Amino acid sequence: MTPDLADGGAASAAPSPAAAERAARAPLMSVRNVTKVFGRDVVALRGMSLDVRQGDFISLLGPSGCGKSTALRLIAGLSNPTSGRIEWAGGGRTDADLGVVFQEPTLMPWATVAKNVWLPMRLRGKSFASCRADIEDALETVGLKGFEGAYPRELSGGMKMRVSIARAMVTRPKMILMDEPFAALDEITRFKLNNDLLAMRAKLNCTVIFVTHSVFESVFLSDRIVVMAARPGRVIHELNVDEPYPRAEIFRTSAEYAAQCRAASEALNEAMGGAGAGHE
Amino acid sequence: MTVRDTDPTLIDADELARQRRRRVEKIASWVLPAAVILLALFLWHWTVVANEIPHYILPGPGLVGEALVANAATLFDSWVITIQTTALALLAAVAGGVGLAVLFNQSRFAEMAFYPFAVILQVTPVVAVAPLILIYVTDLDLGLFVIPEKVLGMLIVAWIVAFFPILSNSTLGLRSADHNLRDLFSIYGATRWQRLRYLQIPAALPYFLGGLRIAGGLSLIGAVVAEFVAGTGGMGSGLAFRILEANYRLKTDLAFAALILIALTGVLIFALLSFLSHALLHKWHESAVKREV
Numbered sequence: 001m002t003p004d005l006a007d008g009g010a011a012s013a014a015p016s017p018a019a020a021e022r023a024a025r026a027p028l029m030s031v032r033n034v035t036k037v038f039g040r041d042v043v044a045l046r047g048m049s050l051d052v053r054q055g056d057f058i059s060l061l062g063p064s065g066c067g068k069s070t071a072l073r074l075i076a077g078l079s080n081p082t083s084g085r086i087e088w089a090g091g092g093r094t095d096a097d098l099g100v101v102f103q104e105p106t107l108m109p110w111a112t113v114a115k116n117v118w119l120p121m122r123l124r125g126k127s128f129a130s131c132r133a134d135i136e137d138a139l140e141t142v143g144l145k146g147f148e149g150a151y152p153r154e155l156s157g158g159m160k161m162r163v164s165i166a167r168a169m170v171t172r173p174k175m176i177l178m179d180e181p182f183a184a185l186d187e188i189t190r191f192k193l194n195n196d197l198l199a200m201r202a203k204l205n206c207t208v209i210f211v212t213h214s215v216f217e218s219v220f221l222s223d224r225i226v227v228m229a230a231r232p233g234r235v236i237h238e239l240n241v242d243e244p245y246p247r248a249e250i251f252r253t254s255a256e257y258a259a260q261c262r263a264a265s266e267a268l269n270e271a272m273g274g275a276g277a278g279h280e
Numbered sequence: 281m282t283v284r285d286t287d288p289t290l291i292d293a294d295e296l297a298r299q300r301r302r303r304v305e306k307i308a309s310w311v312l313p314a315a316v317i318l319l320a321l322f323l324w325h326w327t328v329v330a331n332e333i334p335h336y337i338l339p340g341p342g343l344v345g346e347a348l349v350a351n352a353a354t355l356f357d358s359w360v361i362t363i364q365t366t367a368l369a370l371l372a373a374v375a376g377g378v379g380l381a382v383l384f385n386q387s388r389f390a391e392m393a394f395y396p397f398a399v400i401l402q403v404t405p406v407v408a409v410a411p412l413i414l415i416y417v418t419d420l421d422l423g424l425f426v427i428p429e430k431v432l433g434m435l436i437v438a439w440i441v442a443f444f445p446i447l448s449n450s451t452l453g454l455r456s457a458d459h460n461l462r463d464l465f466s467i468y469g470a471t472r473w474q475r476l477r478y479l480q481i482p483a484a485l486p487y488f489l490g491g492l493r494i495a496g497g498l499s500l501i502g503a504v505v506a507e508f509v510a511g512t513g514g515m516g517s518g519l520a521f522r523i524l525e526a527n528y529r530l531k532t533d534l535a536f537a538a539l540i541l542i543a544l545t546g547v548l549i550f551a552l553l554s555f556l557s558h559a560l561l562h563k564w565h566e567s568a569v570k571r572e573v
């Protein structure tokens with residue numbers, strides 16, 4: 001936590017307790033040498049490999065068009081790799097294993113907040129009454145207790161996003177995929193939601209893969225940062241953030257945080273071909 | 281930055297102005313149309329009197345009113361019949377339009393095969409084929425009851441006119457669900473039926489209701505056209521037949537009375553369907569939501 005650690009950044013030598021804990025995590029899913037080609041010649045991803053372990057909070061960080069969303073869609077099973085494989089520990093994944101949050105809140109405008117959160121359970125054939133406790137619990141975690149009966153149009157952008165997060169967590173999935181969920185929000189709301197997201201993860205003890213353009217967000221939230229480059233989309237760096245959870249707001253002002261941000265920025269710069277720091 | 285205590289009795293000037301405007305608009309929304317109708321009636325009356333137009337060419341509003349009252353019983357019976365034909369045709373149009381839309385949505389090939397056919401049906405001037413349709417049909421025995429050929433023919437004519445807006449709007453609506461929501465349904469392993477029931481149908485509802493409002497008016501037009509062509513005498517003759525009959529006998533005032541009833545029916549159908557649309561959508565859809573400014 002001293003400024004002179006800054007040079008080492010992510011690659012600091014002595015294995016911290018956080019690093020040891022990370023290494024001991026059980027494997028959950030691996031992306032093995034996955035390539036995705038759209039049409040004849042748009043190579044969205046080339047030879048991507050990533051081992052995801054249980055409890056990881058992974059940020060995919062990279063410039064626009066580097067295949068972050070494509071990678072997420074492949075992991076979610078929404079499209080198939082052109083070559084390579086995605087393997088889940090213990091066979092395939094079931095629908096219950098995954099929660100998803102998109103850049104837009106993606107709520108059903110005709111349904112109330114509670115009915116929106118019910119959706120994943122409903123699709124599994126569960127009645128509203130039998131899910132009520134879970135729904136209320138999820139809404140309480142994201143700070144929306146009392147809004148069960150509201151319609152999405154009555155909520156602010158940040159509140160809609162909270163509903164979307166509640167919906168992703170209501171089934172207590174093993175893994176939550178998030179594609180730039182807070183990109184459209186103002187910074188104050190974003191900081192608050194960052195904290196809430198960490199609280200939710202602590203409660204659920206789930207794995208998160210989080211796509212972002214923001215160096216600061218990726219450092220604050222995650223313990224593994226995967227930096228990607230475009231044309232063709234590929235992984236060029238992996239950084240670890242050893243700050244233990246729970247992380248409080250004070251982490252944002254620490255020297256360790258600044259050092260990590262600098263390391264991630266440099267990696268991102270390299271991803272963009274060393275051309276000026278125009279990220280976020 | 282100034283902070284004002286929130287006093288519940290405190291209503292700001294904007295809010296007062298808004299309330300006033302709302303009151304004025306509410307009154308105006310009744311008074312204005314009524315005034316325009318009265319003005320039109322007066323102009324009509326004045327034209328007839330000033331030009332000394334004979335009543336069998338153009339009767340004044342007074343005469344039409346008298347004819348309406350004098351023939352109330354017959355006109356009412358015909359009115360009921362026209363409404364029946366219209367309502368049945370609209371029901372059939374909803375069933376056919378929605379049914380085909382769902383079929384097209386579930387099978388791309390069915391859509392490719394039959395959509396052009398539906399368009400052809402739509403663009404064919406129904407007045408031209410209506411007499412043929414009435415010749416082709418025969419009584420339809422449904423076991424429980426028999427639909428007389430004339431009624432069946434009229435229903436088919438009205439149906440052809442009315443079903444297309446429902447089909448095309450519902451088809452569009454079923455495709456209009458947000459693509460991220462569709463992905464979400466895939467991720468959660470939704471079945472086809474769940475996707476249709478929980479995502480596509482609610483998303484299509486506003487589109488369907490828009491089509492329904494158009495189809496409501498069209499089914500009345502279809503029913504009137506069918507009655508004109510069918511020309512049933514005696515029992516089972518609707519308002520359009522009354523118009524034909526009155527014209528033959530130079531009772532133009534009676535024809536106008538029937539015409540007014542038809543127009544009134546159209547307005548009623550539109551109002552009813554608008555109300556239905558509002559009742560179903562007002563909680564969530566932008567078109568029906570009253571926003572606080």
Ligand SMILES: Nc1ncnc2c1ncn2[C@@H]1O[C@H](COP(=O)(O)OP(=O)(O)OP(=O)(O)O)[C@@H](O)[C@H]1O
Binds near residue numbers: 062063065067071233
């Ligand atoms: N369905 C598709 N068809 C054709 N090309 C696609 C498709 N989806 C993505 N691509 C291409 O693949 C590349 C990677 O796209 P992707 O959406 O994964 O980028 P991204 O990293 O998520 O970018 P952003 O940060 O702007 O969201 C882009 O060049 C894009 O044009």
Ligand SMILES: [Mg+2]
Binds near residue numbers: 068069070179
């Ligand atoms: Mg993207």
